[in-house]
Amino acid sequence: MTEARRSARAYWLRVLAAAVLFIAFIVVIDVAAHGAFLRPSNIVTVLRQITYNFILAIGETFVIITAGIDLSIGSLVSLCGVVMAIVANSLHLPAVALIAVTLLAGLAVGAAAGYANALPVVKLNLPPFITTLAMMQIALGFSYIASAGRPVPLNVSVFENTGYGLFLGGLTNALHLPGIPIPVIWMLVAGVFFSVLLTRTRFGRYVLAIGGNEEASRLAGIDVAKMKTLVYVISGVCAAVVGFLYMALFSSGSPQTGTGNEMLGAIAAVVVGGTSLMGGRGTIVGTFFGALLIGSLNNAMNLLNINSYLQMVVLGAVILLAVALDQLRRRFFSA
Amino acid sequence: MxxxxxxxxxxxxxxxxxxxxxxxxxxxxxxxxxxxxxxxxxxxxxxxxxxxxxxxxxxxxxxxxxxxxxxxxxxxxxxxxxxxxxxxxxxxxxxxxxxxxxxxxxxxxxxxxxxxxxxxxxxxxxxxxxxxxxxxxxxxxxxxxxxxxxxxxxxxxxxxxxxxxxxxxxxxxxxxxxxxxxxxxxxxxxxxxxxxxxxxxxxxxxxxxxxxxxxxxxxxxxxxxxxxxxxxxxxxxxxxxxxxxxxxxxxxxxxGRRLEAQYPALPEVAENAPVVLEVRGLVRPPAVNGVSLQVRAGEIIGFAGLVGAGRTEILRAIAGADVPRTGEILVDAKSVRVRSPIDAIREGIVFITEDRKAQGLVLGMGVRENVTLAHLARFESRARMLDRARETEETQRMIRELAIRTPSTEQLARNLSGGTQQKVVLAKWLLGTARILLFDEPTRGIDVGAKAEIHSLMVRLAADGAAIVMVSSELPEVLGMSHRIYAVRGGRLVREFTREEATPDGVMLAAAGAAA
The missing domain is CATH 3.40.50.300 (P-loop containing nucleotide triphosphate hydrolases)
Structure with missing residues (x-):
């Protein structure tokens, strides 16, 4: 039992060390920005900015834990957004029903694309890098075809609240607190849900086991093909949620949305958050902090008026540094 | 020179x-x-x-x-x-x-x-x-x-x-x-x-x-x-x-202590013990070329043979790890369909692989997660959450029963010795209701003490009515631990020996193809 206590202590020491580093980082930024960074309204801004990246990174975390990769999420954001805008424009339903049906349509498209990603992986043993690379092209192509290459503006206003409304805005206002944007609530709900799914359920355990040793998992009677398929479906669904939130935010479904650095940003958040690209190890909480670190850095550099080209350089260096530090720590503590 | x-x-x-x-x-x-x-x-x-x-x-x-x-x-x-x-x-x-x-x-x-x-x-x-x-x-x-x-x-x-x-x-x-x-x-x-x-x-x-x-x-x-x-x-x-x-x-x-006899005494197989596992005409080229076999409750069958004789492949085909081309598997005299490890486990057939690190364990997971991996459904609450406390409890029970030398239930499998790893693999399967156990080199590369413990565990399982098939490259182990022995060559069971008629030379000769 002393061993168990020691390993628990080592764990909390690591958490403490990470927390100290993170707080130090934030304090430095805040001082450099003359207190602008830790202002409540700015904290909310950071959370709002990382929402989309984090939700995408949730799905990517599951995929990467199985030692896979999903390159198609950016294109799926685009495709789902366009499809949902078209659906929303063509139906005449009461507000709540319209939101629900639109969202479901998007989720269905995301899930189907995820399924299509997984099929050649589990049936033909193709590398996920290839199948999702192909999907990246295919989904984007469909997105342009469906939208004829132009943004599809929403002709209804029921999504505005989802896009940029505030959660219990009356309450926060009365308490003189900054309003919490609805998308941030979506992010928190998704984070908690998928974190519980990964750490507390049979499915999550199987995902980690498959990433750790696929053959041992198969021989232990785990339906590896099904679990892997579900993982890509989750990734597609997360992309659809982001597509939905973007559509609500911009009041239109644009084929351009999601086709920038979104996919790479999500992968960066996952690896900075301590998930191993070799599979078998990773947490949603870690991914959240990965997204938060990257988001904070971006925000701080904007506050400090750092040249945006230089920002890219700094961001790349930070990604490298974070993963290298994690690797060194591992080598140090687990000999 | x-x-x-x-x-x-x-x-x-x-x-x-x-x-x-x-x-x-x-x-x-x-x-x-x-x-x-x-x-x-x-x-x-x-x-x-x-x-x-x-x-x-x-x-x-x-x-x-x-x-x-x-x-x-x-x-x-x-x-x-x-x-x-x-x-x-x-x-x-x-x-x-x-x-x-x-x-x-x-x-x-x-x-x-x-x-x-x-x-x-x-x-x-x-x-x-x-x-x-x-x-x-x-x-x-x-x-x-x-x-x-x-x-x-x-x-x-x-x-x-x-x-x-x-x-x-x-x-x-x-x-x-x-x-x-x-x-x-x-x-x-x-x-x-x-x-x-x-x-x-x-x-x-x-x-x-x-x-x-x-x-x-x-x-x-x-x-x-x-x-x-x-x-x-x-x-x-x-x-x-x-x-x-x-x-x-x-x-x-x-x-640091004197071991008794090297192999534990095998319990007698009862006269009327039912056939638990029967295999008919199992074929999966190139390594498995027509295997038929009956194993009764409480019986340990040993496969002797050279490397490449198809011993492991026969076990894999029975366990659904590979899908056989033809052949029939009967459990309790009923024909069953075994096309995957999932099917095999449902029929109570478990396969303890030779290569613990590549096929038996998730090295980056702890003892608890490895032990419960094949039976996680049992640890789900009604809300479909895993009950870690009960997982820990059951794992501790297995640690006691199999004398698994680990400092805690959370120790990573990677950090355990070979013998201890093998016991963790066994614990994984014994947590369920396995009645047919296929052991591939169960004591390969593990120390004398752990070896004796695994042997007595196999005997205990047989005494409780399990049907066991064991592959081993150590001839003394096959001879000492089996009620019946098959010499395996070219993916076939070329000769059967009872415990009494088996001699090291006779079995080896048959496996090497020198005797008719």
Missing amino acids: DFFRDALGERRENTIIASAPLLEMRGVAKAFPGVQALSGVSFSLERGEILALVGENGAGKSTLMKILAGGLAADAGEIFVDGHRAKIDAPRTAERLGIGMIYQEFNLVPQLSAVENLVLGNEPTRRGLLDTASARERAQRIFEELGIEMPLDLPVSQLSVGRQQLVEIAKALSKQARIIVMDEPTASLTENEIERLFAIVRRLKAAGNGVIYISHRLEELPRIADRVTILRDGRIIETRPRESFPRDEIVSAMV
């Missing part, structure tokens, strides 16, 4: 102190968090000597050899080579000093040929391009010196395990190794291959090299070792010339 003289010549510039031993380690100590792995270890190796290093798993053999090979730094102690103090701080240094390691898991690149593996990292070049002709020549010369024929151009993955090992040995020699460490070199070799290996080891000895020979197979020691050194709990217990070190004394020095 030109080649071996070359090997010595390499170090001619250093004066060799004639009276000094080839290798000496003095007072070596190493601690890991929570464990003193080695303390005050001193021993020496003479030129032309084969020193057997024997000890249970976790005794510190691997740690000691890693220090010698420069893969690990000692906390204290000195190493002398030819009487000169050597500071071995990296694998490269060890290599330069003439220390060659042949590990249990080979370090060959499977896609490359024997020649390419041999010169890897040391390729001869001409005008900046690879000089394949002289690489070939070099390889050929070494294999000739070793007195073996070797297909030079096939990818080594297509060679037998025995041949791959010879490539490893040749690789060490090509780097001018004079101190050669072999870790469990015979673990997966056939009798013929072992004989050939021993001949080569003797040649190395005759050429003045020193060999440190690590093995769990005590019956081999009289055939090969000059001296035997026992390591236990990180200390040298005793070193004696092999002639004056009888086997039972070696064993008791290793385990």
Whole structure:
């Protein structure tokens, strides 16, 4: 039992060390920005900015834990957004029903694309890098075809609240607190849900086991093909949620949305958050902090008026540094 | 023997102190968090000597050899080579000093040929391009010196395990190794291959090299070792010339207690015991070519055979790990469909694989997560959440029942010794209601103590009515642990022996194809 206590202590020491580093980082930024960074309204801004990246990174975390990769999420954001805008424009339903049906349509498209990603992986043993690379092209192509290459503006206003409304805005206002944007609530709900799914359920355990040793998992009677398929479906669904939130935010479904650095940003958040690209190890909480670190850095550099080209350089260096530090720590503590 | 003289010549510039031993380690100590792995270890190796290093798993053999090979730094102690103090701080240094390691898991690149593996990292070049002709020549010369024929151009993955090992040995020699460490070199070799290996080891000895020979197979020691050194709990217990070190004394020095009989008594199979598992005409080319077999409740069947005889593949086909082309499997006299491990487990058939690390365990997970992996559904609450407290409870029960030596339920499988890992694999399967157990090399590479425990566990399972099929390359184990024995050759059960009629020679001959 002393061993168990020691390993628990080592764990909390690591958490403490990470927390100290993170707080130090934030304090430095805040001082450099003359207190602008830790202002409540700015904290909310950071959370709002990382929402989309984090939700995408949730799905990517599951995929990467199985030692896979999903390159198609950016294109799926685009495709789902366009499809949902078209659906929303063509139906005449009461507000709540319209939101629900639109969202479901998007989720269905995301899930189907995820399924299509997984099929050649589990049936033909193709590398996920290839199948999702192909999907990246295919989904984007469909997105342009469906939208004829132009943004599809929403002709209804029921999504505005989802896009940029505030959660219990009356309450926060009365308490003189900054309003919490609805998308941030979506992010928190998704984070908690998928974190519980990964750490507390049979499915999550199987995902980690498959990433750790696929053959041992198969021989232990785990339906590896099904679990892997579900993982890509989750990734597609997360992309659809982001597509939905973007559509609500911009009041239109644009084929351009999601086709920038979104996919790479999500992968960066996952690896900075301590998930191993070799599979078998990773947490949603870690991914959240990965997204938060990257988001904070971006925000701080904007506050400090750092040249945006230089920002890219700094961001790349930070990604490298974070993963290298994690690797060194591992080598140090687990000999 | 030109080649071996070359090997010595390499170090001619250093004066060799004639009276000094080839290798000496003095007072070596190493601690890991929570464990003193080695303390005050001193021993020496003479030129032309084969020193057997024997000890249970976790005794510190691997740690000691890693220090010698420069893969690990000692906390204290000195190493002398030819009487000169050597500071071995990296694998490269060890290599330069003439220390060659042949590990249990080979370090060959499977896609490359024997020649390419041999010169890897040391390729001869001409005008900046690879000089394949002289690489070939070099390889050929070494294999000739070793007195073996070797297909030079096939990818080594297509060679037998025995041949791959010879490539490893040749690789060490090509780097001018004079101190050669072999870790469990015979673990997966056939009798013929072992004989050939021993001949080569003797040649190395005759050429003045020193060999440190690590093995769990005590019956081999009289055939090969000059001296035997026992390591236990990180200390040298005793070193004696092999002639004056009888086997039972070696064993008791290793385990620190005297073991009773080597194999536990097998319980009788009841006259009317029902057939639990029946296999009819199982075919899965190329390795399984028509296998029929009945196993009754409480019966242990042993498969003896050479490597490549199809023993493992037969088990895999029964367990759904591979899908057979034709054939029928009956459990309790009812035909069942087994197309995957999921089907097999549902029918109570479990397969304890030979390769624990690659197929048995998720090394990056803890003991608890490994033990419960195959039966997670049992630990789900109504809200579909896993009940970790109950997982821990059940795992602790298995830890007690199987005497699994782990500091906690959360210890990573990676950090356990081989014997302990095997017990974790067993615990995983015993947590369920397995009635048909297929063991593939259940005690390969694990220490004497753990071996005896696994044997008595198998007997206990049989006594409780399980049907067991066991594959083992250790003939004494097959003979000592089976009610009935099949000699396996060419993917067929070529001959059946009852316990009474089975003799080592008879079974071996049948497996080798020399007897009708």
